[in-house]
Amino acid sequence: MLLLFTGIISMLCLPLSVVGAADVRDALIYKMEILIPPKEGRDETADIQQIKNTVADLKDIAVIFAFKELGSPKIVLVLEVEKACSWPQLTSFLSRKGYEYSVVPVSRCSDYAHELGVNLPDDLWTYSFEDENLTMVTKIHPVGDLTTTEYTERLKVTFEQDRAILKTGQKGACFRVLAEYPVKLVYIAPLSPTQIQAIEKVLYVRGIHEATRIENLASYTAVCQGD
Incomplete structure (x- = not known):
């Protein structure tokens, strides 16, 4: 033994x-x-x-x-x-x-998107952020009365929209929480206060709202930037 x-x-x-x-x-x-x-x-x-x-x-x-x-x-x-x-x-x-x-x-969301048949190259995402206004958004995709096929198609549309947004130059990272259903995605991106409010409004209406302001741990000093 x-x-x-x-x-x-x-x-x-x-x-x-x-x-x-x-x-x-x-x-x-x-x-x-x-x-x-x-x-x-x-x-x-x-x-x-x-x-x-x-x-x-x-x-x-x-x-x-x-x-x-x-x-x-x-x-x-x-x-x-x-x-x-x-x-x-x-x-x-x-x-x-x-x-x-x-x-x-x-x-990585790129891996999950590939499983669904969506070409979302990993190099479109960002894995290094400067000292920016960063936000972590958790997006839960409710199932509702969707069939498995319809639910999969909705996820594919989400990743296709992500790809289009990233190609405009928007920086961001994305991870899928495993063993979670409905599917839960975690996005990290530099967003302005106006963009954050717009996202929160959309997420709140859909009942999947969770957005948190974050900063790079490497930049943390506990000194207020307004001082």
Whole structure:
């Protein structure tokens, strides 16, 4: 039994491509949210800086995105995990500090669009944002009384619209939350306040509203830009 357990652990520490996961690309990418609970005497700025430094030093975990929600002590990470046994270097740190966190597997929207038969090249999306007015929009596609075919067609139209928007020069990134139904897509894009209001209005009418202002974690200083 001990030998079996040791063998399983050894397999977990191999890259997923070696283990032979069914869909390596899907299995490697995760969206993590870290919340710093309020606590008397806690220095929120110092805590966020420590998270930023810890994330920067991760081994075998590539940080695709690292953001902080504006007005909230919450960090949002999109991570590509090369080895399953690399997680403890991050989760052990978070547990010791008493931070709350959640993790969901995601895939790139380009991969999902390809599954649906829509050509949405990954290089149309952006994977590096400057210190811009960034927004994270979660878009849930309700099923309603649609048939499977009709629902699939609606998703295909969504990605075709995304492709057209990206070709105009609009920057953005997109991930699909796996094992979620109805389908949930997470968009990240630099948007002006006017654009945000327009998007929120559309999403609210459709009952799928969730938009959050974020900033690059690398740019976080806790100094108000108006000072």
